[in-house]
Amino acid sequence: MDVANNQVVEFLENQRFFTAMCIGKKGNRYHLLTHLGREMNLPETRFLHVSPQRIKTATRNEYLQELRSIFAKRDILKTAINIPELWELVRDDREIWSPTELTGLAFNVEDIGPDHEAAVIRAVIDEHVHFKFRDGMIAVQTAENVGRLLEQKMLEKERLERLSAGLGWLNTIWGDAKDKLLYDAKDPDISYWVEAIKDFCIKGEESGYAAEVKGLFKQAGLNRPMVPFYTLVKTGIWGEDENLELYRFDIKADFPRSVINHAMELARSTLDTKGLRDLTETCIFTIDGPETTDIDDALSFERCGNGLELGIHITNFGAKIDPGSPVFEEALSRATSIYLPDLTIPMIPDILSSNAFSLNKNEPRAALSFFVKLDKNGTILETNIERTLIRVSNRMSYEDADSEIEKGGIFSEAYQLARMLQSARIEKGALPLPIPELVIRFDSEKGVMIKLTNPGPARFLVAEYMILANRIAAEFLRDNFIPALYRSQPPPREQIISGAETDIKANFRQRRLISKGGLVKKPEAHHGLGLAAYTTVTSPLRRGLDLLMQQQLDSFLRCGSPLHDIEGLEKMSATLQHGLAAASAIKQTRMRYFVLKHMEGRINMPLDAWILDTGPHKVVAVLSDYLMPVELPKRPGSTYSMDQDIKVNIKKVNARENILKVDWCNGTRH
Template structure:
């Protein structure tokens, strides 16, 4: 290529006119109409003119000539009606070279400037023709429609991005009406990206809005949604993230309502064993509204007869009905410090299904014959009707432990049963429970619960006893069920069921996960040869399924097949994992929220282990782990007690930091 040749190339979506100052085989040195010297590859040229400029004119004169040429070519391009040209050429699609196209556009006059005018016109409006510098192809009608739709979508996207950034800035400055109904689409984009980040379908849009609004962190979107009233400051985003249903369908509610209106007396005619004469009691948390289980105890001549009565939920919720479908989709009730999401509609779960004081209820009763020394002699499982006489809280049960003969005897039997399990290799982890709840003003409150109190301990052991006997019944009758087993721990720290707080905490970390299977196997953690959970059918779908299998063994309904049991286990794996995650994270959130008000307070902590640049410690008062930065000159060992000061807490970001002292 010779010096002085006029050429054009595309840069930043513009066609630039230039003159060759120095040619070469691969790269050219150019002077542009913008008075810039550039080096570009030969392949970047989109047009070459036959005319030359005399380089001896000097830089300023050359630039003047280039600008004049460019202006002329732009004017020629403006004379071309691309849409009209497409109307003429589109019936016969095919490539048209530059020379032919120039002749069509300028039939009476054609030179380098006219060629450039055609290239510029085609480049400026690329809706109608596929563009290459030396040839063009008219798009088909379908291609044209798709291109226009795509460009309209892109334009709308840019408007949306600009609108989103403007909304954030306006709300941040307090200068604009922040009502979200005016920006519902943007609200949904912000929510989706905050919840799912890179997996959100609106990821690119949200990131562009954040960039334009100069939001550095995703927390800015959360704060914006709070500011406009779309979310509250304590929004439980996990319910949205894991698509947890909080409402029931109209069909399920209608069915629940119809079941709720059934007469108690009708149950007496169902062929069940009438146990309404037995004094029965429930022991639950103070805020419990759905009572799954009740206990009774009778003193016979040479033995005791313990009754463990579980609400017969399957009597009312039938396989495959609307209530069953929604219960299956949920998997479990969810109990949170600030919310309760039932597996069954509350109108049913807290009434007809609940073992409420003074009401006749159907139950699956396990009657256990126990010797005077606390040994289990035999058991029987059958459908019954019961009527609860006493509804006690754990506190009330604890207060009655020394004065109530029934509670005292049940507690003694529970102790004896636990001793038996421990002798069979059970691992009894004893850790205090941190109960978090909100007071009437929404302020988080915390108390430490002794899980070994008489009331809690006897209920825990009675339910384990009931579930073990249910598993034995199902196994002996060769009925598949959702059996739970657990392999041996990775290592055994606790001996004889005792140990320090440190040992119990570390032992829990060594436990293997339980295994669900349609056939029984040993449960190492409980020290039992078979185990199911059937004691909470109002709250847990696995328990409802197992209760149906018990009913099948009693001749009340057809059983699930082994294949059906396996399918239910698989289907509920993800929902149950989500429930566990949500409950753990929400309890931790409110505990951290409580600790936000205790920054600067000193706490006793147990050293758990040494990490790379910190120690893992357990705050004893709150049973929560955090990192303690290493201090020079101080060497700590596991189980050491240290005093730490709460330094920084952020519940939303799951941050808890402490320092020594």
């Protein structure tokens, strides 16, 4: 239909209603004057309602005054319409209604005009649940659609209220207000945001809350990447050094109640000595760091002809824990104890690992003992595995054992034999790759402290004899056809040094070429150790694989049959490898975090480094104080050589954001 000049129309623009008057037409578009004084050109298809009435005034201001009066009247009429009641009245009659028909039902008055009809259209569009306005007609929504739309509307209302509460909360946290309440756990809206921000900080873009959290901080004008994390720090919910990797992998330091109860039951159980060889009068000692509490291995040395008989004694935790029990399942799930610079996450509860089954001094313990007779040249003459009863008579630190080795005597002989054992493995292709260990400590005044340490003679001795015991275990399992899981490692992708190499730079380069090892159900060569078969049994309190293999050995020695079949071991292997992968990722990330935190105090300080590798555009160097590879841009006209000593500067570092950028020191020789 044609709209005449001065005729009143209604339309929507940016979700707002406008009342306007036609003041002309050009082609298929009408020239309008709105109640806000704006002139617009619109096609007839944009009109929601066309009134028969015309405005009869003379001046522009009078036109506007009349338009505003009409607009206000329609808004008032709209508030008098009860849309749900109107829907209940017509829902069962028919699906489509004209605005005029519904207006007659919506208003119980005699004098109904175009303003009433326009008000009904406004009410239907605003409410958009019970009716739908389309092509000048009004459709009645089904009960199913109404229910769904009402739920959506309620959720949207809750979202907006929650957003408002979140914005107010962020303003309190990041604003200048004093004596502010940073976190009220009883406030459901704030608790919602706390959990949403946690999830976003942990999972990033994979979080189901990602869009919502980013929208909150954007509206709050807080756009820096780490603001969500530091919001939780400011509220005291997280610490500045919070370990997000533990949340990402769902690793918990504490144990479920069922596991604690089972652990307490095991700790109270009586030591069963039946069938155990009594070694309580044998001089057996442990060698560990002073901070170690979960002691699962001990040693004994006795002269035997021209050589020594070694005793490697492992706490027999496996004999006491039943498959499927709470402690067993938890140990299997965790796969390993995780030792971080600032936290230890044990595989089993402390009441077991540090007390009931730890090889503590003067406490009788059931053990699995590996006896090895060696001649003076380090040749293995005889091996034997027995179930034993032991009592540790001496707890030694590594420093104590180093002193004993220096004095000469049986400790020195045992150390020399350990070196011979390693030399024999190197001849078979082993690559020990001695590289200093990065040790991180904390000081209340100095903060993060870092140093590189080389293992002393005692650490080497213990490590070599644990390798020996694990080798004996693997060979015993293999030779007796006992289902087992073995550790294997393919040859390096390229071998560039001999196993006897001690130069740190050469060993570092070789380490980058080492192949990844794995768990297999049949014995395969472990090229890194130079052994034909290898497993681990020497740390049953700290490693799930060791616990399983100890159970296989103990059961076979006790009753002639293994505890687990190969199908069961394969299933448990998958669980172990999942846990080991998580533990490795957590440890690697946490070590890097504290290294970067230490570097934050050394920005623009010259650091020693050496060149590890060169590419077309970049140089890979190793920071000498941290043994951490970094990339540097090549400078035009400069030449670089492998192992070249250089100086670099830390230009930018942020531990929380995992950022490290280095550059050449001025004056570095090229």
